[in-house]
Amino acid sequence: MYLCKECLKVFDQYDINPSYINSDDVEVIYEEADCSSISCTGRVVKVDEMILPTIIELNKKGWITKFCCSGHLYNTYIDTYIYFKNTPPTIPDNFDFRDDAIYYKSKKFNSSSRPNNLKRLNQLFDINRELYKWAIGLPIKEN
Incomplete structure:
Protein backbone atom coordinates (compact mmCIF):
# COMPACT_ATOMS: atom_id res chain seq x y z
CA MET A 1 0.00 0.00 0.00
CA VAL A 47 4.11 1.31 3.64
CA ASP A 48 3.60 -2.30 4.77
CA GLU A 49 -0.13 -2.88 5.00
CA MET A 50 -0.06 -4.35 8.51
CA ILE A 51 1.57 -1.24 10.01
CA LEU A 52 -0.31 1.29 7.86
CA PRO A 53 -3.09 2.13 10.40
CA THR A 54 -0.40 2.86 13.02
CA ILE A 55 1.56 5.12 10.67
CA ILE A 56 -1.59 7.06 9.75
CA GLU A 57 -2.53 7.51 13.42
CA LEU A 58 0.96 8.65 14.42
CA ASN A 59 1.26 11.19 11.61
CA LYS A 60 -2.30 12.45 12.19
CA LYS A 61 -1.31 13.22 15.79
CA GLY A 62 1.91 14.98 14.78
CA TRP A 63 4.34 12.15 15.62
CA ILE A 64 5.92 12.28 12.17
CA THR A 65 7.36 9.02 10.89
CA LYS A 66 10.23 8.59 8.43
CA PHE A 67 10.52 4.84 7.76
CA CYS A 68 8.81 1.71 9.04
CA CYS A 69 8.49 -2.04 8.68
CA SER A 70 5.72 -4.29 9.99
CA GLY A 71 7.98 -7.36 10.08
CA HIS A 72 7.97 -10.18 7.56
CA LEU A 73 6.94 -13.79 7.81
CA TYR A 74 10.00 -15.32 6.19
CA ASN A 75 12.76 -13.23 7.78
CA THR A 76 14.98 -14.73 10.45
CA TYR A 77 14.09 -11.87 12.80
CA ILE A 78 10.83 -10.06 13.38
CA ASP A 79 12.10 -6.66 12.31
CA THR A 80 9.20 -4.40 13.26
CA TYR A 81 10.30 -0.78 13.59
CA ILE A 82 9.28 2.86 13.11
CA TYR A 83 11.71 5.77 12.61
CA PHE A 84 10.52 9.19 13.79
CA LYS A 85 11.29 12.83 13.01
CA ASN A 86 10.18 13.71 16.54
CA THR A 87 10.27 11.48 19.60
CA PRO A 88 6.94 10.27 21.03
CA PRO A 89 6.49 10.62 24.82
CA THR A 90 6.27 6.85 25.41
CA ILE A 91 7.21 3.66 23.62
CA PRO A 92 5.10 0.50 23.42
CA ASP A 93 5.80 -2.53 25.60
CA ASN A 94 8.33 -4.97 24.11
CA PHE A 95 9.99 -2.20 22.09
CA ASP A 96 13.30 -0.38 22.52
CA PHE A 97 14.05 3.19 21.46
CA ARG A 98 17.39 4.01 19.79
CA ASP A 99 18.59 6.15 16.90
CA ASP A 100 15.21 7.96 16.55
CA ALA A 101 13.34 4.66 16.17
CA ILE A 102 11.35 2.08 18.09
CA TYR A 103 12.34 -1.54 17.48
CA TYR A 104 10.56 -4.71 18.50
CA LYS A 105 12.65 -6.71 20.97
CA SER A 106 12.86 -9.87 18.89
CA LYS A 107 14.89 -13.04 19.04
CA LYS A 108 16.62 -14.81 16.21
CA PHE A 109 14.81 -18.00 15.35
CA ASN A 110 16.99 -20.97 14.50
CA SER A 111 15.69 -23.96 12.58
CA SER A 112 14.78 -25.94 15.72
CA SER A 113 12.97 -23.14 17.59
CA ARG A 114 11.44 -21.17 14.71
CA PRO A 115 7.64 -21.21 14.99
CA ASN A 116 5.51 -22.48 12.14
CA ASN A 117 4.12 -19.91 9.72
CA LEU A 118 0.70 -19.65 11.38
CA LYS A 119 2.26 -18.93 14.78
CA ARG A 120 4.66 -16.47 13.19
CA LEU A 121 1.85 -14.72 11.32
CA ASN A 122 -0.19 -14.45 14.53
CA GLN A 123 2.84 -12.99 16.28
CA LEU A 124 3.22 -10.34 13.55
CA PHE A 125 -0.50 -9.49 13.85
CA ASP A 126 -0.19 -9.23 17.65
CA ILE A 127 2.86 -6.95 17.43
CA ASN A 128 1.19 -4.65 14.90
CA ARG A 129 -2.09 -4.66 16.86
CA GLU A 130 -0.20 -3.56 19.99
CA LEU A 131 1.55 -0.82 18.00
CA TYR A 132 -1.81 0.47 16.79
CA LYS A 133 -3.28 0.46 20.32
CA TRP A 134 -0.22 2.39 21.51
CA ALA A 135 -0.57 4.95 18.70
CA ILE A 136 -4.26 5.46 19.49
CA GLY A 137 -3.36 6.14 23.12
CA LEU A 138 -0.72 8.77 22.34
CA PRO A 139 -1.63 12.43 22.84
CA ILE A 140 -1.65 14.88 19.95
CA LYS A 141 1.79 16.46 19.70
CA GLU A 142 1.88 20.08 20.76
CA ASN A 143 3.81 22.45 18.51
Missing part, protein backbone atom coordinates in the same frame (compact mmCIF):
# COMPACT_ATOMS: atom_id res chain seq x y z
CA TYR A 2 1.02 3.62 -0.42
CA LEU A 3 0.43 6.61 1.85
CA CYS A 4 0.64 10.31 1.14
CA LYS A 5 2.70 11.79 3.97
CA GLU A 6 0.90 15.14 3.62
CA CYS A 7 -2.84 14.40 3.29
CA LEU A 8 -2.61 10.82 4.69
CA LYS A 9 -4.63 9.37 1.80
CA VAL A 10 -4.05 5.67 1.11
CA PHE A 11 -3.42 4.44 -2.43
CA ASP A 12 -2.98 0.99 -3.89
CA GLN A 13 -0.25 0.20 -6.40
CA TYR A 14 -2.46 0.97 -9.38
CA ASP A 15 -3.18 4.53 -8.24
CA ILE A 16 0.39 5.80 -8.40
CA ASN A 17 3.45 5.89 -10.64
CA PRO A 18 6.38 5.38 -8.26
CA SER A 19 9.95 6.43 -8.86
CA TYR A 20 12.84 4.80 -7.08
CA ILE A 21 15.14 7.07 -5.10
CA ASN A 22 18.03 6.79 -2.68
CA SER A 23 17.36 8.11 0.80
CA ASP A 24 19.93 10.33 2.51
CA ASP A 25 18.76 9.11 5.93
CA VAL A 26 19.00 5.36 5.42
CA GLU A 27 21.07 3.29 3.02
CA VAL A 28 18.09 1.83 1.15
CA ILE A 29 16.25 2.46 -2.06
CA TYR A 30 12.54 3.05 -1.65
CA GLU A 31 9.56 3.94 -3.77
CA GLU A 32 8.07 7.43 -3.78
CA ALA A 33 5.57 9.29 -5.98
CA ASP A 34 3.65 12.56 -6.15
CA CYS A 35 0.22 12.55 -4.48
CA SER A 36 -2.58 12.57 -7.05
CA SER A 37 -5.13 14.20 -4.73
CA ILE A 38 -6.30 17.59 -5.92
CA SER A 39 -4.63 20.44 -3.99
CA CYS A 40 -2.11 18.12 -2.27
CA THR A 41 1.59 18.55 -2.98
CA GLY A 42 2.68 15.67 -0.74
CA ARG A 43 4.75 12.62 -1.53
CA VAL A 44 3.36 9.10 -1.54
CA VAL A 45 5.53 6.37 0.01
CA LYS A 46 5.21 2.60 0.21
